[in-house]
Amino acid sequence: MAKKILIIEDNFEIREGTAEVLSLTGDYEILTAADGKVGVDLAIKNKPDLILCDIMMPELDGYGVLYMLSKNEVTAGIPFIFMTAKSERADLRKAMEMGADDYLTKPFDDIELLNAIESRLKKREKLTGNAAQKAHLHLSDDEQNYLLRDLVKDARVKVFKKKQSIYEAGDSPVFVYYLLKGKVRSFLFYQDGRELSTDIHIPDTFFGYETVLLNEKYSDNASTLEDSEIALIPRERFFELLYNKPSIASKFIKLLSGNIREKEEQMLGFAYDTVRKRVANALVNVAEKTKSANSEDEVLIRISRDDLAALAGTANETISRMLADFKDERLITKEGNAIRVFSIAKLKRVKF
Numbered sequence: 001m002a003k004k005i006l007i008i009e010d011n012f013e014i015r016e017g018t019a020e021v022l023s024l025t026g027d028y029e030i031l032t033a034a035d036g037k038v039g040v041d042l043a044i045k046n047k048p049d050l051i052l053c054d055i056m057m058p059e060l061d062g063y064g065v066l067y068m069l070s071k072n073e074v075t076a077g078i079p080f081i082f083m084t085a086k087s088e089r090a091d092l093r094k095a096m097e098m099g100a101d102d103y104l105t106k107p108f109d110d111i112e113l114l115n116a117i118e119s120r121l122k123k124r125e126k127l128t129g130n131a132a133q134k135a136h137l138h139l140s141d142d143e144q145n146y147l148l149r150d151l152v153k154d155a156r157v158k159v160f161k162k163k164q165s166i167y168e169a170g171d172s173p174v175f176v177y178y179l180l181k182g183k184v185r186s187f188l189f190y191q192d193g194r195e196l197s198t199d200i201h202i203p204d205t206f207f208g209y210e211t212v213l214l215n216e217k218y219s220d221n222a223s224t225l226e227d228s229e230i231a232l233i234p235r236e237r238f239f240e241l242l243y244n245k246p247s248i249a250s251k252f253i254k255l256l257s258g259n260i261r262e263k264e265e266q267m268l269g270f271a272y273d274t275v276r277k278r279v280a281n282a283l284v285n286v287a288e289k290t291k292s293a294n295s296e297d298e299v300l301i302r303i304s305r306d307d308l309a310a311l312a313g314t315a316n317e318t319i320s321r322m323l324a325d326f327k328d329e330r331l332i333t334k335e336g337n338a339i340r341v342f343s344i345a346k347l348k349r350v351k352f
Contacts, residue, residue: 002026002027002028002029003027003029003049003050003121004028004029004031004046004047004048004049005022005030005049005050005117006031006032006033006039006042006046006048006051006052007019007022007031007032007052007053008033008035008038008052008053008054008057008065009033009052009083010054010057010058011054012034014054014083014106015032015034016032018052018083018113019032021113021114022113022114022117025114028117031046031048035057035058035059035060036053036059036060036062036064037059037060039051039053039065040060040065040068040069043078044072044074044075047074047075047078048078049078049079049121049124050078050080050081050117050120050121050124051069051078051079051080051081052083052104053065053066053080053081053082053083054082054083054084055082055083055084055095056084056085062082062084062095063095063098066080066082066095066098066100067098070098070099077124079101079120079121079123080100081101081103081104081116081120082095082100082103082104083104083106084103084104084106085105101120102116102119102120104116143247144245144247147241147248148241151237151238151241152178152180154237155178155231155234155237156231156232157229157230157231158230158232159229160224160227160228160230161224162224162225163224164223164224165221165223166208166222166223166224166230167208167218167221168221169188169189169217169218169220170217170218171217171218172217172218173217173218173235174234174235175208175232175233175234175235176208176209176212176233176235176238177206177207177208177222177230177231177233178205178206178230178231179201179202179203179204179205179206179207179228179229179230180203180228180230180231181203181229182224182225182226182229182230183200183201183202183203183225183226183228184200184201184207184222184223184224184230185197185199185201185222185223185225185310185311186198186199186200186201186220186222187220187221187222188220188221189221194310195310196310196313197307197310197311198220200285200311201222206252206255207222208222209238209252209255209256210256212235212238212239213252213253213256225303225304225307226302274351275312275314275318275322276322276325276350277351278312278313278314279308279312279314279319279322279323279326280322280326280331280348280350281312282308282312283301283308283326283332283339283341284341284344284347284348285311286301286303286308286311287299287301287344287347288344290302291344297342297344297345298340298341298342298343298344299340299341299344300335300338300339300341301338301341302337302338304337305319305320305323323339326347330342331346331347332347
């Protein structure tokens with residue numbers, strides 16, 4: 001398909017001579033304008049592939065043409081080559097600062113003209129191709145979720161009993177895990193054998209991917225809080241998807257960054273928060289991961305005192321005392337083996 005070239009030149013002989021040279025190649029469809037105003041109108045209406053424009057013209061000079069077209073989203077990306085008899089460096093610098101792609105000094109020969117045009121058109125095609133490639137690589141949230149669901153669907157599903165270990169610190173990662181049903185906690189061991197919970201995973205979430213992405217052995221442990229079903233995604237399949245779909249790789253990098261920030265805040269909390277605040281934060285953590293997306297501020301959670309103590313970094317006896325205090329303050333109530341949080345927002349405001 002012939003490329004469309006617009007020539008804006010007030011000198012009749014130069015305008016028609018340039019048009020004739022380009023027409024003889026058979027590669028270009030030529031439009032001409034005898035002044036800047038007409039040239040701007042033709043550019044907006046026809047959106048040429050490239051514009052050749054004189055600088056010194058009456059009414060609207062070449063600089064004015066370039067300025068007007070650069071401000072119009074229809075014409076802003078069109079390659080623009082100035083033609084002028086003036087060869088002072090000041091003119092060249094001004095033209096390039098305004099966004100011109102090239103600069104031809106009159107008189108120019110046919111080869112010089114054709115080379116300048118072909119060079120700019122090839123550069124534009126390359127840029128357009130790169131933009132199209134980037135657009136192809138970008139995936140919407142729906143497309144990402146579809147590919148991730150396929151990854152999970154193809155994985156082997158394993159049933160874990162309550163309190164069953166999934167992996168231990170020092171193990172080499174073989175899988176990335178996706179929780180289909182149940183709850184899982186990640187935790188560390190103190191030197192005296194006590195446990196410190198670092199996270200709770202709920203259905204429809206990935207876990208264990210941090211170690212895979214960092215290419216390290218597990219630094220923590222993971223076990224189920226209740227009977228669970230977990231999809232085991234081979235790390236090779238996980239990496240294959242990330243390699244082929246950079247958008248999904250970016251998604252997991254963001255998740256990883258968020259997890260690191262959450263761990264840092266948790267460690268700061270252990271260092272500076274009161275025990276009362278840490279227990280409140282632990283209840284909030286479990287409540288927010290238990291409630292549905294559209295549920296109210298009140299939520300029923302199921303977690304043992306041992307697990308709550310591990311999550312808050314304190315002793316069981318302290319948990320019993322704090323839960324009794326929160327019950328007296330009507331922040332929570334006990335319902336059998338479950339805890340009803342009356343208001344997540346109020347628990348978040350607990351300080352001392």
